Amino acid sequence: MQGWVRSRATVILITIKVLLAATTIFFAPPALPADAEKVLRYAFPVAETGFDPVAVSDRYSNIVIENILEPMLAYDYLARPSKLVANTLEAMPEVRDGGTTYICRLKKGIYFTDDPAFQGRKRELTAHDYVYSLRRLYDPKLRSPWLFLIEGKIVGADESMALAKKTGKYDYEAPIAGLQALDRYTLRIRLKEPDYNLLYILAMPSTSALAREVVERYGDDIAAHPVGTGPFVLKQWRRSSKIVLEANADYREEYFTGSTEDTPADRAIVAGLQGKKLPLIGRVEVDIIEEPQPLWLAFINQEHDTLEGLPNEFVNIAVPGGKLAPNLAKQNIQIERESQLDLTFTFYNMDNPVIGGYTAEKVALRRALNLAYNNNEEIFLVRKGQAVQAQGLVPPGAAGYDANFRTETGQYSPAKAKALLDLFHYTDRDGDGWREMPDGSPLMLEIASPPGGASRPLDELWKKALDGIGIRSTFKKERWPDLVKLGKAGKVQIGNYLSWGADYPDGDNFLQLLYGPNAGQSNEARFKLAAFDRLYDEAKKLPDSPRRTQLYQEMTKLVLVYSPWKLGTHRVATSMHHPWVKGRKQHPITRAVWKYLDIDVAAQRQARQ
Numbered sequence: 053m054q055g056w057v058r059s060r061a062t063v064i065l066i067t068i069k070v071l072l073a074a075t076t077i078f079f080a081p082p083a084l085p086a087d088a089e090k091v092l093r094y095a096f097p098v099a100e101t102g103f104d105p106v107a108v109s110d111r112y113s114n115i116v117i118e119n120i121l122e123p124m125l126a127y128d129y130l131a132r133p134s135k136l137v138a139n140t141l142e143a144m145p146e147v148r149d150g151g152t153t154y155i156c157r158l159k160k161g162i163y164f165t166d167d168p169a170f171q172g173r174k175r176e177l178t179a180h181d182y183v184y185s186l187r188r189l190y191d192p193k194l195r196s197p198w199l200f201l202i203e204g205k206i207v208g209a210d211e212s213m214a215l216a217k218k219t220g221k222y223d224y225e226a227p228i229a230g231l232q233a234l235d236r237y238t239l240r241i242r243l244k245e246p247d248y249n250l251l252y253i254l255a256m257p258s259t260s261a262l263a264r265e266v267v268e269r270y271g272d273d274i275a276a277h278p279v280g281t282g283p284f285v286l287k288q289w290r291r292s293s294k295i296v297l298e299a300n301a302d303y304r305e306e307y308f309t310g311s312t313e314d315t316p317a318d319r320a321i322v323a324g325l326q327g328k329k330l331p332l333i334g335r336v337e338v339d340i341i342e343e344p345q346p347l348w349l350a351f352i353n354q355e356h357d358t359l360e361g362l363p364n365e366f367v368n369i370a371v372p373g374g375k376l377a378p379n380l381a382k383q384n385i386q387i388e389r390e391s392q393l394d395l396t397f398t399f400y401n402m403d404n405p406v407i408g409g410y411t412a413e414k415v416a417l418r419r420a421l422n423l424a425y426n427n428n429e430e431i432f433l434v435r436k437g438q439a440v441q442a443q444g445l446v447p448p449g450a451a452g453y454d455a456n457f458r459t460e461t462g463q464y465s466p467a468k469a470k471a472l473l474d475l476f477h478y479t480d481r482d483g484d485g486w487r488e489m490p491d492g493s494p495l496m497l498e499i500a501s502p503p504g505g506a507s508r509p510l511d512e513l514w515k516k517a518l519d520g521i522g523i524r525s526t527f528k529k530e531r532w533p534d535l536v537k538l539g540k541a542g543k544v545q546i547g548n549y550l551s552w553g554a555d556y557p558d559g560d561n562f563l564q565l566l567y568g569p570n571a572g573q574s575n576e577a578r579f580k581l582a583a584f585d586r587l588y589d590e591a592k593k594l595p596d597s598p599r600r601t602q603l604y605q606e607m608t609k610l611v612l613v614y615s616p617w618k619l620g621t622h623r624v625a626t627s628m629h630h631p632w633v634k635g636r637k638q639h640p641i642t643r644a645v646w647k648y649l650d651i652d653v654a655a656q657r658q659a660r661q
Contacts, residue, residue, distance in 0.1 A: 086299035088334035090651035092633070094358045095341040095350060097506065099292035101533040102275030105260045106188045109197040109574070110536060111553055111643075114257045116295060118644035119336075121260035121280035124156055124182060124239075125251060127642040130318050131311040133449075134557055134641050136251055140177060140261070140281065145254070151246035156182070156239040156254075162304055167279045169269040177281050179233035181261040184224060186231060187212070188267075189258065191222040197540065198258035200570045205250075206230040207242045224264075248595050252556030255642070283331040283647040292531070295338040297646075299331050306330045308648070321635050324650055331647035332635070342504035351628065354660055357651070358629040358636070363506065367436035371626060383659075384631040388638045389624060393449050393554035395442055395562055396620035398425075398499075398514075399539075399547045399577040406489075407497065407545055410581070410614065413490055416476040418615035421497075423469035424517040425618055427462040434509045439621035444608035445562045447622045449640065451596045452559030452604045459612055461619040469521045480522060487522045500528040500535055501548045510548060539576040547576060551623070554641060558596070559604050563588060566611060579616040632656040 100113040105121055108114065126139035138144050140162055146155040162177040164170070186206075189196045190213040204210060207230030216222035230242035243250070253259060263279065270277045278286055283303050288296035308325035312318035325332075339356075341347040344363035351359040362370055370377055376387050400418050402408040407418065431439050441462040446453045473479070477490040489495045499514055501507045511527055518525040530538065535549050555561050564570055567588050568580035584607055591603040611617065629636055634650040 086329075086331050086334045087651075087653070088299075089653050090333040091335040091337060092333050092357055092646065092649060092651060093337045093339075094356045094360060095339045095347055096295075097342060097344075097347055097361065097363070097504070098502070098532045099340050099342070100295065101536065103278035103286065103289075104275040105257050105262070105278075106185075106194055106196040106198060107275060110533070115643040116286070116297070116338075117257045117260065117278060118282075118642065119284045119297065119646045120278045120282045120286060121257065121262065122282045123255050123257065123260045124158075125255035126644060127255060127639060128310045129308075129639065129645060129648055130313065130321065130637060132313055132640075134639070135311065136255055137310075139255070145241075145251065149242075151248075152243045154241040154243075154250065155234075156241070158182075158237040158239070159304075160237060162281050163302055164263050164266075164281050165279050165285050165300055165302060167266055167269075167277070169263065169265040169279070175263060175265070177261055178236050179239040180236075181263055182239050182259075183231055183233050184264045185262050186259060187222075187224055187228070188262070190216075192217050193222065195572075196258070197573045198256075200564055200567070200573050201253050201256070201258065203569070205243050205245075205247055207244055245593065247592075249556055249558055249560060252558070256555055282644070284336065287335075292340050292533075294340065297336040297338075299334045303331070306647075317637070321637060321648070324634050325648065328650075332650040333646065336646055342502070342506075344505050354630065357633050357656075358627065360627050362438075362626040362628060364434055364436050364438060364509075365505075367438055367626065370628070380628075386629050386631060386633070386636075388627045388636075390638050390640070391440075391448060392623045392625050393447050393557060393640050394551055394623055395445060395447055396439070396551040396623065397442075398618040398620065399544075399550060400616055400618075401542060401545050401547070401576075401578055402580065402616050403542055403578045404545045406495070408578075413476040413478075415614055416472050417478060420469040420472045420478075420521065421517070421523075422461075422615055422618045423463060423465050423472070424521045426464045426513065426517065427620065428464065430510065430513055431621060434513065435621065435623070438624045438626060440624070442619045442622055444605065445565075445611065445619070446559035446604055446608075447554070447562070450554060450557050450559050450562070452601050454601055454605065457605055457608075459608065461612060466517075466520050473521060478523075485522060486524050495523060497523060497525045497546060498528050499525060499546045499548050500530065500538065500544045502532045502535060503529045507549065514548060540572055542572065542578055544576070550576065551620075557641060559601075560592060563591070563604060563607055566607075566616060577616040579611075579614070581610060581614060584610050630656070630659065632659065 096112045098112050101108045101110050102113055103117050105117050122140050124139055124141050125136050128135040128137050140158055142157045142159050158179055164175045188194060189199050189202060190209055208228040209230060212226060212228055232240050234240050266279045267274050283300055284297040285300050287298045312322060344365045348363055348366045350356045400407045427441055443457055443459050478487045480486060481488050481492055487495050501511055515525060538544050539547050552565060565574050566579045567575060568585045571578040571580060587603050587607045591600050594600040627638055632652040632655040634652060635648045639645060
């Protein structure tokens with residue numbers, strides 16, 4: 053999920069720039085409600101898991117969360133590179149004490165959506181709600197996959213978590229020195245040491261505000277009740293089938309405020325937003341369609357207004373040679389292509405007795421698998437050129453990326469793979485054509501992936517790679533939400549279902565995926581290497597700098613040596629929308645963009661006649 057904050061000086065500088073930016077455009081005419089006739093329809097290619105911001109980590113659940121719940125900070129919709137702005141705060145946080153204290157002052161008059169939990173009274177958003185919501189990340193019972201974002205950072209917070217592990221219950225009443233509501237509208241965060249990414253963390257959906265009354269009313273079912281202060285409310289949810297949101301009738305007075313790249317497209321968006329209260333559309337309907345063909349047909353047949361991520365199978369049909377197909381151009385279909393701040397990979401469970409471990413023979417097995425897999429076939433045959441080979445963990449566009457850093461991560465050599473396996477005694481002892489373990493026991497690898505058609509060609513590439521070096525394999529097919537649960541529990545041997553999109557535009561967000569203390573959270577490979585962790589601990593104390601980039605590269609080299617992953621690609625996203633969808637611009641990080649979209653209902657009706 054770009055305007056990076058990397059030192060105490062730049063934190064203050066960005067704060068000043070956000071407050072004083074000369075390019076800011078502001079409109080405040082009389083308010084008009086969202087138009088109920090304006091309905092945005094599209095699809096997720098993967099099922100959601102729920103809408104509790106501290107519990108879910110998948111992209112599609114978070115898209116919904118970002119449009120319902122609100123963190124303190126947000127991203128300027130049009131600014132590139134990405135820029136943080138105040139969201140529910142009056143201004144960007146005030147930074148004190150050498151970057152260890154943040155004072156956050158909330159806007160007054162922001163209210164949660166009406167809910168039975170509030171017993172008929174209007175419930176205003178307060179600093180106490182953010183204190184409570186941030187504390188939920190530390191509650192051991194919730195096992196938040198986002199704990200890594202703030203673990204070890206806030207004064208006194210880790211102690212509250214440690215106590216809860218002893219007593220069996222987290223005490224939300226016990227004070228935390230580093231996380232306090234100074235008054236109804238003022239929050240103070242005190243850190244043990246400067247954190248150059250904290251502002252980005254305060255813009256993430258996992259730090260959004262929930263009201264304690266709502267959480268306590270719904271208990272374990274809170275994932276179905278995301279009651280927030282944002283522009284939309286959850287109206288209907290049929291799990292893994294359909295999600296419906298409606299405009300929040302009580303959403304505060306908000307008009308477009310932002311910077312632009314001063315391009316014709318941006319100027320057109322600004323003109324369309326001028327004088328209009330946000331949100332503009334009255335309803336969003338999301339279908340879950342996991343097979344590529346019906347996903348594509350729903351868009352072509354105008355059942356859906358946008359297509360977020362053109363399926364690989366239809367790239368050559370829709371954009372042959374990189375240009376929009378003539379039949380689509382005649383319909384004035386709009387296309388956006390953008391390199392993603394993301395990384396695809398296959399992970400090996402380092403705790404698994406067959407594929408895991410740090411001894412020479414275990415490392416040799418994983419490195420042989422990596423050599424046997426043909427990344428070029430994935431890029432050009434499966435992804436139809438909509439990706440580039442990853443050289444390391446940090447994608448282009450993120451702080452810490454070095455275009456001159458090159459590795460052999462994409463090397464394809466079945467001959468070297470076979471020689472490595474032979475050297476470490478993974479040989480065919482019984483003459484059946486399949487290799488055994490060094491001790492003579494059967495060698496069978498199990499690769500977990502979702503059942504949809506999008507994963508089938510990737511499965512076939514892995515099957516071809518393993519067959520080619522004489523290793524038996526089988527495929528464990530589970531729905532994506534179930535795979536996530538199994539992976540975090542350490543019950544997946546080889547995972548071929550993950551990718552990571554940037555939560556913030558810094559290489560740290562990708563390197564933490566292999567940080568030992570994050571095992572069971574974001575580190576699904578359960579990689580625990582002291583040398584890697586020491587480098588990561590050093591790097592996270594530094595601003596963006598040549599030294600930190602060097603540390604990032606040293607960590608990447610360790611990953612390539614021990615091979616807890618098969619590094620994949622950085623993808624290029626191709627999205628399409630019909631001409632009646634207005635105001636759309638793909639953002640590299642945030643998905644809280646539905647409030648800026650508009651529908652030309654007359655054009656939509658005419659096209660569908």
